[in-house]
Amino acid sequence: MEMNCTAAPFSEDDGPTQIRNQIDYSLKIEMEVAKRGEAHRPVRVYADGAFDLFHQGHARLLRQAKNVFPNVYLIVGGEYEHALSGLSLR
Structure with a gap:
């Protein structure tokens, strides 16, 4: 499996800001x-x-989520943990 993982830039960095401004999200x-x-x-x-x-x-x-497509921004959520109850989450 080819690895498609690099360090995530900060959203305020020049590179991501320029890319974001050029994209038509519609x-x-x-x-x-x-x-x-x-x-x-x-x-x-x-x-x-x-x-x-x-x-x-x-x-x-x-x-696996990161490698689903060749060009991916992986966003990971953690708020779901607060909705669960159980010994492993306390």
Whole structure:
């Protein structure tokens, strides 16, 4: 599996700001176009979960989510943990 992982830039950095200002977000991306890597912008993939006890399975999940398409911004949510109850989340 080819790795598609790089460090995330800060949203206020010059590079991301210039890219964001040039993108027309009203244009939708079709699934097949994204899979071929022909999308006009990075595809945003959102992964949510309870990552309170982060382990190898979580790392695999996030790597797979990042590698779904050739050009991806992976967004990871953690607010879901507050809605769950249980000993592992306290």
